[in-house]
Amino acid sequence: MVWFTFRDLSDAIDDLMSDRGEVIAEREALLLRELQSMFEEDGLLEQRAARLIKELRAAGSRQDQSSYKLMLLSGKDDERTLRRETPLTRDGPGAWTQGRRYAYSSSILSAETTREL
Secondary structure, eight states: OOOOOHHHHHHHHHHHHHOTTOOOOHHHHHHHHHHHHHHHHTTTTOOHHHHHHHHHHHTTSSOTTOOOOOOOOOOTTSTTSOOOSSOOBOOSSSOTTTTOSOOOHHHHHHOSBGGGO
């Protein structure tokens, strides 16, 4: 199995287009640039997920032909991180995450207490 990302493909297109020794017809050049634009518009050129998958496979912590969930979380200063006006009130014993892994973002933003999550 060979891992090839959309970024790798886009970079290969850039290399091909900049190679003065290659003769590329105007139509093919246009189609290749359109393909790159589609990758960009669909967010397929972000490298965080691809880099993480490569690192995990290289470390031997993931096996080929197996399926895994991958969740990319935003950092505390990232504009995509959810922010509440007021903190959630913890209203039960123990950590509110016990027995749960995730909560819907709409619940996080609308809940007043951790019990509501």
